[in-house]
Amino acid sequence: MFSLFTSVCVLSLTLSNVIMAATASDDLQFTKASNSFATDLYQKTIEGKNGNVIISPLSIQSALTLAMFGATGSTRQEMLTSLKYPADYTNQAISQNFETFTEKVKSTNGLKIANKVYVMKKYSVKKSFNDVAMKSFASEAQSLDFAENVQSAATINGWVEDHTNNKIKDLVKPDTLDSDTRMVLVNAIYFKGFWEHQFKPSQTFKAPFYLNDQDTANVDFMKIKEHFKYGMFEDLDATAIDLPYKDSDISMLIILPNSRTGLPALEQKLNTIDLASLTQKMYKQEVRVELPKFKVEFEINLNEPLEKMGMERMFSNAAEFNDLLEENDPLKVSAVVHKAFIEVNEEGAEAAAATGVQAVFLSAFIGPSTKFIANHPFLFYLRDNESKILFLGRTETI
Numbered sequence: 001m002f003s004l005f006t007s008v009c010v011l012s013l014t015l016s017n018v019i020m021a022a023t024a025s026d027d028l029q030f031t032k033a034s035n036s037f038a039t040d041l042y043q044k045t046i047e048g049k050n051g052n053v054i055i056s057p058l059s060i061q062s063a064l065t066l067a068m069f070g071a072t073g074s075t076r077q078e079m080l081t082s083l084k085y086p087a088d089y090t091n092q093a094i095s096q097n098f099e100t101f102t103e104k105v106k107s108t109n110g111l112k113i114a115n116k117v118y119v120m121k122k123y124s125v126k127k128s129f130n131d132v133a134m135k136s137f138a139s140e141a142q143s144l145d146f147a148e149n150v151q152s153a154a155t156i157n158g159w160v161e162d163h164t165n166n167k168i169k170d171l172v173k174p175d176t177l178d179s180d181t182r183m184v185l186v187n188a189i190y191f192k193g194f195w196e197h198q199f200k201p202s203q204t205f206k207a208p209f210y211l212n213d214q215d216t217a218n219v220d221f222m223k224i225k226e227h228f229k230y231g232m233f234e235d236l237d238a239t240a241i242d243l244p245y246k247d248s249d250i251s252m253l254i255i256l257p258n259s260r261t262g263l264p265a266l267e268q269k270l271n272t273i274d275l276a277s278l279t280q281k282m283y284k285q286e287v288r289v290e291l292p293k294f295k296v297e298f299e300i301n302l303n304e305p306l307e308k309m310g311m312e313r314m315f316s317n318a319a320e321f322n323d324l325l326e327e328n329d330p331l332k333v334s335a336v337v338h339k340a341f342i343e344v345n346e347e348g349a350e351a352a353a354a355t356g357v358q359a360v361f362l363s364a365f366i367g368p369s370t371k372f373i374a375n376h377p378f379l380f381y382l383r384d385n386e387s388k389i390l391f392l393g394r395t396e397t398i
Contacts, residue, residue: 008160008168009056009063009302011185012176014334029086030097031276031388036084037061038389039270044305046267046394052296054340054393056189060302062115063187065094066137067314067333070129070324075313082310095136101388102138108384109248110193114163115139118156118184120146124326125183146181149174156184163188167341171299182331183324189390191382193245197226199291209292209398210260210376219398220293221375228289230370231282236273238266241289241372242282249385253279254291260376263394267379275387287370292398295343302336342393 038057046053061083068079069091080087085094105113115137119125125133125141133139144152153174160168168188177184199222208216229242237258244251253275257266303315313319319332382391 008164008171008189008339009059009187010156010160010172010335010337011063011067012181012183012334012337014178014180014182014332027097027100027386030101031386033084033086033089034058034061035275035387035389036271037082038392039273040084040309041302041305042392043267043270044308045300045302047305047308050396052294052298052394052396054296054298054342054391055300055338056340056391058113058388058390059187059189059340060336060338062098062113062137063185063336064306064311065098066115066117066133066139066185066187067321067324069095069132070126070321071314071319072322073320074318075320078311078313082306091132095132099136102136108250110191110245111248111250111390112163112188112190114188116156116159116186116188117141118144118146118152118186119325120144120182123182123329126323126326129324144184146177146184147179149177152177156186160186160188164190164341165192168339171337171339176335176337181334182329191250191390193248193250196244196246197224197228199224204293207290207375211397213260217398221290222293223288223290225286225288227284228287228372229279229282229284230287230372231278233278233281236266236269237262239372240278240282241287242279243289250390251383251385253381253383254372254374255379255381256372256374257376257378263377263379263396267394275381275383275389279387285370287372290371290373290375291344292374292395293344294395294398295341296393296395297339297341298393299337299339302338306336340391340393342391 041057041060042055045055064079064083068076071079080089105111117133117139119141121143130141144155146152153172156172157170160171203223204220206218207221209219210216231240233240238255240253240255242251242253255266257263307315314333316332321331324331377394377396379394381389383389
């Protein structure tokens with residue numbers, strides 16, 4: 001069985017309607033800032049929304065941080081604060097953390113992260129911005145004529161498809177680009193992983209998934225009995241299990257409310273959850289796991305959630321992005337668009353090849369063991385071994 005996670009974040013900068021008048025940081029601090037941003041963004045994203053959700057806070061953080069390197073004055077300060085970086089964090093410290101993380105990703109099995117800068121033709125990126133984009137974000141700049149919006153959108157979307165294994169399509173709409181567009185920053189994250197402990201397709205069965213206390217949907221559940229990190233958390237009124245991926249530093253952490261309708265209450269407590277601390281309180285034990293197969297695709301314009309987080313100036317005519325382009329055109333962010341995808345299933349030749357080498361699985365669950373039955377809405381994280389959040393989402397319906 002394999003899992004697919006894909007995410008893309010696009011940030012567009014356009015001309016603003018302005019009338020022109022005559023410190024060192026370690027990985028732990030970086031992870032803490034990233035996860036604090038992740039939970040705040042998730043809570044703002046789900047406000048007033050029902051249904052399945054998936055976002056990649058890391059993808060969004062990467063695109064916004066890259067843009068922040070071109071920001072100055074109050075715009076930079078708002079972005080720094082909203083991204084949860086310490087007030088004394090220098091651009092050098094931030095770029096070093098991203099450079100370190102980018103290098104780590106290269107050796108992480110199944111995980112790919114890519115960045116791209118598109119610039120309006122006849123415009124030039126400032127050398128200082130280009131240097132950090134290339135060194136810390138492995139991002140290259142490409143010139144486009146955004147006035148040719150259909151062709152430009154096709155170019156950007158083609159890059160996105162190439163870097164997400166064709167899972168994210170048509171992210172940038174032609175009508176969002178025009179002659180006033182000066183720059184588009186794109187970040188794409190793609191992960192494909194096989195479980196360390198494989199679920200056997202022959203063990204998949206139909207069972208009810210409770211949408212609430214009364215309504216159910218009959219869906220495919222996978223099952224396995226194996227040793228996993230597991231924990232019961234009274235303060236969250238939930239249990240958690242950590243499912244590792246084979247030959248990878250990445251795992252899927254699932255937090256299951258004890259109540260069938262307990263997900264909203266759990267989501268309200270997100271900002272109290274320290275993933276590193278939580279996983280340290282989980283211990284390996286034999287667990288009987290029943291997990292539904294699921295697929296979630298989610299797309300959102302993040303302007304409103306980001307404004308609620310404090311990033312208002314960058315969307316306004318008062319925005320200061322003086323360190324982006326050699327030209328003196330006043331710039332503002334017109335849109336931050338994000339799309340993410342997850343698929344957890346047992347289909348395809350890859351899954352067949354992987355399960356073909358596994359030992360025979362006993363069909364019966366014999367003897368006492370802890371149970372983790374994910375038969376109602378739950379929260380899931382894709383995290384690395386430092387508990388940095390790569391993806392975060394919820395499954396309410398199957």
